[in-house]
Amino acid sequence: MPELPEVEHVVRTLRQLLCGDEILDVRVQRAPLIRPMTVAAFRAGVRGRRVEDVRRRAKFILIDLAGGRTILAHLRMTGGFVFAEPAVEPPENSRVVFYLKSGYKLGFTDTRNLGTMKLVRAKELGRLKELQPLGIEPLEPEFTPERLSELLGGSRRSIKEFLLDQTKIAGVGNIYAAEALHRAGISPRRRAATVAKSRERRAALHQSIVETLREAVEIQQTGIPLHLDLLGENIPNGYGPRTEEVFRVYDREGQPCDTCGAPIRRIKQGGRSTYFCARCQR
DNA sequence: AAACTCCCCTGATCGC
DNA sequence: TGCGATCAGGGGAGTT
Numbered sequence: 001m002p003e004l005p006e007v008e009h010v011v012r013t014l015r016q017l018l019c020g021d022e023i024l025d026v027r028v029q030r031a032p033l034i035r036p037m038t039v040a041a042f043r044a045g046v047r048g049r050r051v052e053d054v055r056r057r058a059k060f061i062l063i064d065l066a067g068g069r070t071i072l073a074h075l076r077m078t079g080g081f082v083f084a085e086p087a088v089e090p091p092e093n094s095r096v097v098f099y100l101k102s103g104y105k106l107g108f109t110d111t112r113n114l115g116t117m118k119l120v121r122a123k124e125l126g127r128l129k130e131l132q133p134l135g136i137e138p139l140e141p142e143f144t145p146e147r148l149s150e151l152l153g154g155s156r157r158s159i160k161e162f163l164l165d166q167t168k169i170a171g172v173g174n175i176y177a178a179e180a181l182h183r184a185g186i187s188p189r190r191r192a193a194t195v196a197k198s199r200e201r202r203a204a205l206h207q208s209i210v211e212t213l214r215e216a217v218e219i220q221q222t223g224i225p226l227h228l229d230l231l232g233e234n235i236p237n238g239y240g241p242r243t244e245e246v247f248r249v250y251d252r253e254g255q256p257c258d259t260c261g262a263p264i265r266r267i268k269q270g271g272r273s274t275y276f277c278a279r280c281q282r
Numbered sequence: 283a284a285a286c287t288c289c290c291c292t293g294a295t296c297g298c
Numbered sequence: 299t300g301c302g303a304t305c306a307g308g309g310g311a312g313t314t
Binding site for chain 1: 284285286287290291292293
Binding site: 002003006074075076077078079112116129130174175250251273 | 305306
């Protein structure tokens with residue numbers, strides 16, 4: 001369920017918490033998570049290594065370790081990290097727990113067991129089947145209206161399905177695709193190619209994608225984090241709005257559109273729900 | 283290449 | 299109330 005903004009928040013927080021610390025040991029409660037790697041190999045590969053950086057690529061979390069190894073993690077639908085103070089135990093249901101030299105612990109929880117974690121060599125990152133196909137980062141400067149237009153090209157797909165394609169724009173998921181399209185006033189059913197043809201529409205979509213994601217990152221930073229729990233007395237946690245309280249259309253079927261008052265509609269596209277306002281999105 | 287289908291897994295909710 | 303069907307914000311593999 002986490003999309004780019006939620007993953008970005010997890011990454012920024014973990015970067016502060018983990019960098020410079022060392023992984024003393026790891027307990028893998030659920031082996032399939034790190035498949036096809038064996039637990040023994042994973043353990044041997046991370047033990048004694050210092051965390052040098054934590055980064056994001058699309059919805060992937062990269063934890064760079066000393067010695068040219070990187071933990072590549074994906075939260076999928078229900079994954080999340082839990083960072084616990086020395087005196088506090090991470091949740092029982094943690095699939096993986098890292099024990100750090102500082103005494104802190106990092107747990108990985110995942111109700112649906114769809115999340116993944118693997119250890120790779122840093123120099124292989126660019127060729128990984130997970131990372132290689134990924135498209136442009138929408139919050140990087142190279143994402144411009146012109147670039148968006150090129151990507152949209154002559155695609156006959158709906159613009160909503162296009163936005164979910166990680167090989168085009170990386171990191172946008174079902175929620176923020178709907179939110180960005182509402183903000184841009186573009187119907188999710190419109191063909192991608194027709195957005196590319198209109199200077200006005202492609203500019204509006206570009207701006208709405210960037211603004212929607214930027215604002216969502218800010219809310220994650222100041223609000224209640226959805227995919228990262230910090231356990232302990234001395235760790236500041238976020239307060240403020242819940243992310244879902246600021247959605248304009250997502251999961252708001254039947255409620256009035258903030259812009260025009262028409263009821264928000266829900267349709268199916270590519271097997272997934274799309275929420276939109278049929279009056280102000282054209 | 284794009285567009286299908288099916289699959290992975292668990293829990294909450296829906297509809298009869 | 300009970301119970302099967304459906305759905306959930308993720309990606310991947312295989313097919314046409």
